Amino acid sequence: MMYEGGSGKLHFLKNDAMLNRILLLFFLLLGTIFSFGQSKNSPKNSMGASLYRQYCMSCHQEDGGGVPRMTPPLTGTTYVTGDKKRLITILLNGLNEPIVVQDEEYYNPMASFSFLSDQQIAAVLTYIRTQFGNKSTPILAQEVSVVRKQSTTKK
Numbered sequence: 680m681m682y683e684g685g686s687g688k689l690h691f692l693k694n695d696a697m698l699n700r701i702l703l704l705f706f707l708l709l710g711t712i713f714s715f716g717q718s719k720n721s722p723k724n725s726m727g728a729s730l731y732r733q734y735c736m737s738c739h740q741e742d743g744g745g746v747p748r749m750t751p752p753l754t755g756t757t758y759v760t761g762d763k764k765r766l767i768t769i770l771l772n773g774l775n776e777p778i779v780v781q782d783e784e785y786y787n788p789m790a791s792f793s794f795l796s797d798q799q800i801a802a803v804l805t806y807i808r809t810q811f812g813n814k815s816t817p818i819l820a821q822e823v824s825v826v827r828k829q830s831t832t833k834k
């Protein structure tokens with residue numbers, strides 16, 4: 680009787696160890712997936728995010744909502760999510776013409792950001808195209824470089 684009880688307990692422990700191992704594997708896997716997702720996003724996004732904070736946020740605001748009648752929002756606007764060349768050109772040349780965003784007209788000029796590198800412009804534009812609920816495609820440094828070369832007011 681004693682022997683049987685002992686082996687029963689041993690058997691149970693064995694299953695328990697197995698369960699622990701499976702749980703451990705499961706959490707390791709979860710961790711890997713999670714850190715993968717992070718590392719996939721972070722290099723470009725953290726560069727874009729800090730550039731946004733440094734150069735754009737004061738006017739376009741933290742949530743990209745802009746300031747009514749002063750600075751247009753970066754949400755609900757095809758300037759941001761649409762044609763890449765037009766968007767890149769806005770950053771390289773600035774913008775100084777009345778525009779309508781979300782049924783509101785804006786007149787204030789925006790200065791050029793051509794002093795930023797191709798990579799920096801690509802990063803900040805990719806950031807605004809994928810932030811604030813925007814779901815558009817990234818912009819590559821190479822694409823900025825092409826537009827910069829074509830641009831008449833090139834630096």
Ligand code: HEC
Binds near residue numbers: 737756770776780
């Ligand atoms: C000094 C304030 C200011 C700063 C800083 C600024 N902008 Fe703007 N931005 C404006 C204004 C004003 C307009 C509207 C210009 C016009 O109507 O001609 C505008 C327009 C835009 C537009 C097109 C309109 C829209 O909302 O879709 C985009 C895109 C844009 N800005 C992106 C940026 C990015 C990216 C940065 C940072 C690198 C930045 N802006 C920095 C004031 C600013």
